[in-house]
Amino acid sequence: MTKVAIMGASGYAALELIKILLRNPEVEIVALTSRQTDAPHINEIHPCLEGRLDLPCEALTPAQISERADFAFCALPHVASMEVIPDLLADGCRVVDLSADYRLNDPAIYEKWYHHVHTDPTRLGSTVYGLPELWAEKIPPADLIANPGCYTSTSILGLAPLLANNLIEPTGIIIDAKSGVSGAGRNPKLATLYSECNESITAYGVGTHRHTPEIDEVLSTVSGKEVQVVxxxxxxxxxxxxxxxxxxxxxxxxxxxxxxxxxxxxxAGKPFVRVIDRIPVTKDVAGTNYCDISVQFSGDQLIVFSALDNLIKGAAGVAVQNFNLMAGYSETTGLII
Amino acid sequence: MTKVAIMGASGYAALELIKILLRNPEVEIVALTSRQTDAPHINEIHPCLEGRLDLPCEALTPAQISERADFAFCALPHVASMEVIPDLLADGCRVVDLSADYRLNDPAIYEKWYHHVHTDPTRLGSTVYGLPELWAEKIPPADLIANPGCYTSTSILGLAPLLANNLIEPTGIIIDAKSGVSGAGRNPKLATLYSECNESITAYGVGTHRHTPEIDEVLSTVSGKEVQVVxxxxxxxxxxxxxxxxxxxxxxxxxxxxxxxxxxxxxAGKPFVRVIDRIPVTKDVAGTNYCDISVQFSGDQLIVFSALDNLIKGAAGVAVQNFNLMAGYSETTGLII
Amino acid sequence: MTKVAIMGASGYAALELIKILLRNPEVEIVALTSRQTDAPHINEIHPCLEGRLDLPCEALTPAQISERADFAFCALPHVASMEVIPDLLADGCRVVDLSADYRLNDPAIYEKWYHHVHTDPTRLGSTVYGLPELWAEKIPPADLIANPGCYTSTSILGLAPLLANNLIEPTGIIIDAKSGVSGAGRNPKLATLYSECNESITAYGVGTHRHTPEIDEVLSTVSGKEVQVVxxxxxxxxxxxxxxxxxxxxxxxxxxxxxxxxxxxxxAGKPFVRVIDRIPVTKDVAGTNYCDISVQFSGDQLIVFSALDNLIKGAAGVAVQNFNLMAGYSETTGLII
Amino acid sequence: MTKVAIMGASGYAALELIKILLRNPEVEIVALTSRQTDAPHINEIHPCLEGRLDLPCEALTPAQISERADFAFCALPHVASMEVIPDLLADGCRVVDLSADYRLNDPAIYEKWYHHVHTDPTRLGSTVYGLPELWAEKIPPADLIANPGCYTSTSILGLAPLLANNLIEPTGIIIDAKSGVSGAGRNPKLATLYSECNESITAYGVGTHRHTPEIDEVLSTVSGKEVQVVxxxxxxxxxxxxxxxxxxxxxxxxxxxxxxxxxxxxxAGKPFVRVIDRIPVTKDVAGTNYCDISVQFSGDQLIVFSALDNLIKGAAGVAVQNFNLMAGYSETTGLII
Incomplete structure (x- = not known):
């Protein structure tokens, strides 16, 4: 049994995390945090949890968290994460960080894409990137795992086998990705209002989306060559x-x-990747920790399709997969399979 | 040809108003206002208007508006409306007010439901309520029209014939209404985010929705008895x-x-109400100025169904219908029929 | 461990049933049936089950089913159910029937609403209606359970406490219910095409929906008086x-x-009904076996709100709840809580 | 004033055609056809037309059509179109064909992609392809116009300027297209049920979609080189x-x-193409005859975005644009602009 805290409990990924952890018999959720000072009950923030989790959402310091919990899931925004994680680690609390703060290797790249100076740069380059399908053996001993971005996992899982086997050119790989709106977070913004998103599709962040350097970096490691995606x-x-x-x-x-x-x-042997014969359909992975992958040819052009649930396999599910490996439980515990 | 201004041009109803007026050959849109001080082009606010209307959205005073326009559509929030309308009228600018400020007869009722003291109380009780199907003859001479609420029109059009003919009891009339999300406006709020509204239905404002006194008041006038709805x-x-x-x-x-x-x-003779044999379906009136009405019995219980597009017949369309009558044009000009 | 069969495995409720049973450690799914003669793999019918269940969907006789399974969930359409259930029961196979065939007490009422002569009328009146919140004690010994309709459960759970306590009049109770489209089944029909349903709401089956006599009958039992709903x-x-x-x-x-x-x-003590202070929201129960209930007053009018997931608490979830009780397992086994 | 007939009036594109033509003061709709022998009123097929068009939907021969109408819009499926169009033309009725039957130049290519022998092959190669933005001058004198496919117009309008100016390589052009569900037609199919499409995205027809040869052929004409797209x-x-x-x-x-x-x-001078600075958004063109186009760079990779309403600019709108040019009316008559 592991005592866990969830930091930044008000967002969509945190909600999924809570739901998954409630099904994990090895876990006791002992603390939830948010920056709201009045410590609302988690049911006020996520009414669907009524009767399922009886905890307030407190403004806790890292010291208070590590006193209660052995393990913390950090679902804070970037920058906020690196402000608390060093203290948690110093206090012996192991961490899965769902933010982008520890995903990149190079502080300069971080600064370029996130417009903030990294305040914990020595951990960059040595933090384990939490994609268990690529390097499951590095995860169990780690104290800090950088949980991958949602677009990132989708793209990497689709391309890694080809790059690892030198089957494709490492540059100019076009990734045309389509995401549901929950990926944009729960802060009210005009762009994510129902009446703005419904009955419409558009591209955004062309050439500037922050998952780009993450995809390039991890795939370069996989490939041994410098990968550059579009x-x-x-x-x-x-x-x-x-x-x-x-x-x-x-x-x-x-x-x-x-x-x-x-x-x-x-x-082979990876429980959450399904290589299928059909073209993946997002509803077939919704609510699950699966990533469905297939390929087709259109004339001579190879097309790779990869689909997952951005909040589960793209965030909370893989976080629990990482946690299970770190804590020594079965990789699939609590995850619908 | 009438020169018109639209005040509060950034919302959803204002966008529909602009689109309808662009199809109205009798109208020239000469001014748009918003409270943004940098006077953005209307295309920046509503990109779908690109190439269709070349005007900035300015922070104009009532005096500046009435200098340019003979007619103003006021799509401001309540309270903001009654702050500018008296000056517009004093300057000879005729007004259709899409806010709730002039819909009720009694300042005390206004204060009770809107939690603001009415600052132009003498006009309450004498302002014409702009439901042309009920009293088309009062609209042409008016200088100020209170444009009805969207739920209000749907409900009133469905119940007025029964009440006018004493066919139903005036009290305890249950109105179970279902609205699309655009009715909640374009200001970013958690409750109207895509991921909150999609795949979900709920009730809200039970016993407290501000269209309630409006329905009661108008139907009481129609009925001659005190009507009270649930x-x-x-x-x-x-x-x-x-x-x-x-x-x-x-x-x-x-x-x-x-x-x-x-x-x-x-x-009879009302071009925008269709009494139909089938149960109304909202998609059949979407994008039009129609209100579709029918009735069914379930055992002894009479059920009345009324459907309209909340932004057209429930807001911008009826506003143009009122304008057409005020300005002496055909009631249907510019409205898809 | 119980060996179960699922008959009529191609529909939406059957898919949910399979997913829930895959999480139930007490269950082994040993047979799936459909009327397709080529015995397609279940993954061809429900691609989301890829890698999760390796069974064909066969055209099996009741004898073949009861040879393999101790327990059958019957997700066939009405009429088809009563054609196979007597044989299953005769062979000692216990059954939860998700169809309407055994829900009503009176063959004449069945014939009136379903336009078919009931071919197993002696079981009507003695079959246990599977709403565990009302009569959990009758379920464990039963060999056949009539699983409630989705609208029915929603309505009954919302009204039973009031009727059992004589707090409301038994007649003229208005139930205005809103359902997602999956309730209409998976057979291709114009009315349930995406482009017909999306961006639209309408009523249907007014005065003729087949869940009406079911609600009336069960609530009359609860009330001791003849209940009649609209x-x-x-x-x-x-x-x-x-x-x-x-x-x-x-x-x-x-x-x-x-x-x-x-x-x-x-x-009290019912794990799947949550009496809440807020107005229920369907997304808060989606994917769960909860029914959320609350009440509000609008003036003097009491309004009861009841929400559930039509495929889970309204079909597959309550079926497993019934199964758990019949088989002697904990009521919540395999159900997300 | 032109008397027009619409053949195949029950589909989604035909409905849009009717709505547009009802706004076109130069048009009288005199006949509607469907293969239903009981001649249902068009309002039974499209209830939104209640009170707007009073015509039955008849099973008429080409001779009966050309007796009543000077002009026919053919919204029949492929194959059905080429069975009636030769007779219509022989009788002097001019035709805009919304099917694919006359879009391709080569009967062998038609047969390869549509799996039918073309029964009117001599018209292939000489029929004018109705994309007014490319060759408006060929349309007025034509008696038969092949109205473009929806994906086709979107793609061609986005790529033609680059190919006409030799700015891009003619082969290997990747077109990743996203369409709303109405493009799949109104015949009930499992794949287009609400519960199958909602909350899901997938690719389909990879390497086999029939708009591919159409795009290749038209762009080859534009380019002067053999274009081949993915x-x-x-x-x-x-x-x-x-x-x-x-x-x-x-x-x-x-x-x-x-x-x-x-x-x-x-x-320049094309009223329905908007070259914009922002990334196109489908809701900004929904309900209009606009095609919005823009470009972005992602590193060195040029990305072209093109958006339109598949039923309007992708079908019914461009059909009316073609009709207006053929009949000598202003190109924009009846089209929202």
Whole structure:
């Protein structure tokens, strides 16, 4: 049994985290934090939790958190995360950080994309990037895991087998990604109002989306070459789900069956990646921790499709997967499978 | 040709107003206002207007407005409306007010429901309520029209023929109304975020919704008796449309055909009310100025259905209908029919 | 461990049933049936089950089913259910029937509403109606449970405490219900196409919906008087969820707190009914087996709100709740709580 | 005044056609056809037309149509179109064909993609392709216009200026297109049920969608070289709209402003193409005949965005644009602008 805290409990990913952890028999949720000073009950913030979790959402210091909990999920925004994580770690509390603060290796790249000086730069480069399908062996001993971005996981899981096997060119890989609106967070903004998003689709953040350097960096590690992607996210009128449609250039002639076999052996034994014959559909992974992957040819052009639930496999689900590995539980505990 | 101004041009109803007026050959839009001091082009606020209207959205005084325009549509929030309308009228500018400020007869009722002291109380009671299907003859000579609320029109149009003919009890009339999210306005709020509204329905404002006294007051005038309704609005996951399902108690035995005939003769010659045989469906009136009405029996209980587009017949469309009557144009000019 | 079969596995409720049973450690799914003769793999019918359940969907006889399974969930359409259930029971297979075939007490009422002569009339009147919140003690010994309709459960759970305590008049109770589209089933029909349902709301089946006699009958049992409701269902643009807004007439003066206390004691110890202070919202129960209930006054009119997920608490979830009770497992096993 | 007939009046594009033509003062709709033998009133098929058009939907022969009408819009499926169009033309009735039957130049290509032998092959190659932005001068004298496909127009309008100016490579152009569900038609199918499409996105028809050869052929004509695109359509949970995100390879270095200027001069004087600075959003063109186009760079990769309403500019709107040009009316008559 592990005592866990969730920091930044008011957002959508935190809600999913709570729901998953409530199903995890190895976990006791002992603290929830938000920056609201009146410590509202979590049921006031997420009414669906009525009768399921009886905790206030407090403004706690890192010291107070590590006193109560052995483990913290940090669902704070970037910058806010790196303000508290060093203290948590110093107090012996292990952390899965769902923010972007520890995902990149280079403080300069962080500063370029996030417009903030990194205040804990020595941990960059040594923090384990929490994608268990790529390096599950690094996760158990870690004290801090940088939980991947949602678009990032979708893209990386779709491209890693091809890059690891030198089947595609490392540059100019087009990633045309479609995400549900929950990925944009729960802070009220004009752009995410119902009447603005419903019955509409558009692209945004072209050339500037912050998941781009993350994808490039992790895939470069996988590939051994410098990977550079063209990443175009689209806001899609649905709550949940990401579909990435990816157009890499093959380095040699290889057919669909051969490629699917590469995927199948790359993900052999990985419980949450399904290499399927059909084109993935986001509703088939919604509410689950699965990432569905397939490929098709359109003439000579290979197209890779990757789909997951942005709040589960793209955030809270993989966080629990990381937690399970860190804490020594079965990787799938509490996750619908 | 009439020169018109639109005050408070950034909201959803104002956008529909602009679109309708652009199709009205008798109208020139000469001024748009918002409280933003940097006078953004209207295309920045409503990108769909690109190439269709070349005007900034200025912070204009009533004097500046009435200098340019003969007619103003006031789409400001309540309170803001009554701060400018007296000056506009004094300057000879005729006004259709889409806010609630001039809809009620009694300043005390206004204060009770809107929590503000009315600053122009002498006009209450004498301002014409702009529901052309009820008293079209009062509208042409008016200088100020109080444009009805969206739920209000839906409910009143559905119940007025029955009350005018003493067919139903005036009290305890249940109005169970379902509205699209655009009715909640364009200011970013948690409750109207896409991920909060999508895939969900709920009631709100039970016993407290401000359209309640408006419905009661107008229907009391129609009925000659004091009408009191039970009004329960619901937030429905769609952009547009209101369906009111109403449960009045009949005063005598009367069958469905007789009732439909009462409606047909009440609305004879009214171009925007369709008394239909089927149950109204909101998509059939979306984007139009129609209100579709029908009735059914469930056992002995009469059920009245009324549907309209909350932004058109519930706001901008009826505003233009009122304008057309005030300005002496055909009632249907510019309105899709 | 219980071996179960699911008959009629291709629909939406059956899919939810499979998902719930896969989480139930006491269950092994041993057979799936559909009327398709080519025995497609269940993954072809429900692609989201890829890697989760490896069974074909066969055209099995009752004898073949009871040879493999101790327990059958029957998700066939009405009429088809009563054609197979007598044989299953004769072979010792216990059954939860999700169809309407065994819900009503009187074959004449069945024939009137379903336009079919009941072929197993002796079981009507003695079959246990599977609403565990009302008569949990009758369920464990039963061999056949009639699983309630979705609108029915929503309405009954909202009204039973008031009727059991004689707080409301038994007749003329208005139930204005709003359901997601999945309730209309998975057979392709014009009325349930995306482009027909999206961005629209309407009522349907006014005075003729088949859940009406079911509500009347069960509530009459609860009340001891003949209950007669006015039931108006609405098709709402969402996949999941039912909200019933109910307008009963109080028999005496009683305030909101007193009424909420009646509900709280009626449902004390019932794990899946939450009596809440807020107005229920369907998204708060979506994906769960909860029914959320609350009440409000609008003037003197009491309004009862009841919300549940039509496919879970309204179908597959309550079916598993019944199964758990019949099989002697904890009522909540496998159900998200 | 022109007397027009609409053949195949029961679909979504036909409904939009009727609505647009009702606003066109130069048009009288004199006949509607469907294959239903009982000649239902058009209001039974499209209830939103109640009170707006009083015509039955008859099973008429080409001879009966050309007797009543000078002009026919053919909204029949492919194959059905080429069965009636030769007779209509022989009788002097001019035709805009919304099906695919006359869009391609080569009967062999038609047969390959549509799996039918073309029965009127001599007209292929000489029929004018009705994209007024490309060759408006060919349309007025034509007796038969092949109205473009919806994905086709979106893609061609976005790429034509670049190909006409040799700015991009003609092959391997990636078109990642997202369409609303109405594009899939009004025949009930599992894949377009509300509960299947809502809350989900997926690709379909990869490498096999029939708009592919149409795009290739028209763009080859524009380019003078053989164009070959990689076309990947996606089914998006919304009724209306297409967004095409296109990734061509530049032939030389050119910046964004230079490219936008190429578009602006290519579309100078074209009332329905808006070259905009922002990324197009489908809701900004929904309900209009506009196609919004813009470009962005993501690193060195040029991305072209093109958005339109699949039922208007992608079908019924451009059909009326073609009709207006053929009949000698202003190109914009009846079209919202």
């Amino acid at each position: 990443f175009t996210p689209h806001l899609t009128p649905m709550n949940r789900g990401i579909l990435a449609t990816m157009y890499p250039r093959l380095t040699s002639e290889v057919n669909r069956d051969e490629i699917l076999n590469v995927y199948r052996s790359f993900y | 009004f329960t609005p619901h937030l429905t996951p769609m952009n547009r449309g209101i369906l009111a399902t109403m449960y009045p108690r009949l005063t005598s035995e009367v069958n469905r055909d007789e009732i439909l005939n009462v409606y047909r003769s009440f609305y | 039931f108006t269902p609405h098709l709402t643009p969402m996949n999941r969820g039912i909200l019933a807004t109910m307008y009963p007439r109080l028999t005496s003066e009683v305030n909101r707190d007193e009424i909420l206390n009646v509900y709280r004691s009626f449902y | 076309f990947t359509p996606h089914l998006t949970p919304m009724n209306r709209g297409i967004l095409a995100t296109m990734y061509p390879r530049l032939t030389s270095e050119v910046n964004r402003d230079e490219i936008l200027n190429v578009y602006r001069s290519f579309y």
